[in-house]
Amino acid sequence: MVAINIRSLLCILGIASLGTSAAVDTADTAQAWRLTQYCNQTYTVNNGDTCWSIIATNQNKVTMGQLLCWNTDINARCSNLIPGTQVCVGVERPGPVC
Template sequence: MVAITIRNIACLLGVASLGASVAVDTTKVDVDAAAWKMTELCVDYYTVGFGDTCWDIISRNQNKFTMRQLLCWNTDINPWCSNLIPGRQVCVGVDRPGPVC
């Protein structure tokens, strides 16, 4: 009789190689800044990091602006803030009085 161990089953099912298949590439993404739509009055920028959310961007900038302003200044960011791309710069400050948001 053949002894079947958890390790044998894991290898048969490919679970042992699962760690390599879910590794995340953390290298910097080369992004064309001109492709991102932001207000031309922008004077301060933030480079999006891996895993950043809009709330992270706001808090890392000492809550100097609201979600509404962030979305107004960066018209390509969707209302759910689910399309942030690591390496891209977003506008986090504008010349006063700035655009009406």
């Protein structure tokens, strides 16, 4: 019987980055990140950030639904945040319909 540690198993299953950020070249990605056209306040993603930490950093002035609506490149699980990219955390009123 072959012994496989949990990290190896996660790599095999493709979920090794749970709770961590992948190393990605952000030079082109940061430019391509789409924000709503109504955005008037942004936040720069840091290593280890989650959607919840971004919301908390902005004093809970934005909901998870709004964050995902205003940043269409963030997936529903919020697992694809890339350090160095800007995310929209505030919009002009009335803003987009989410």
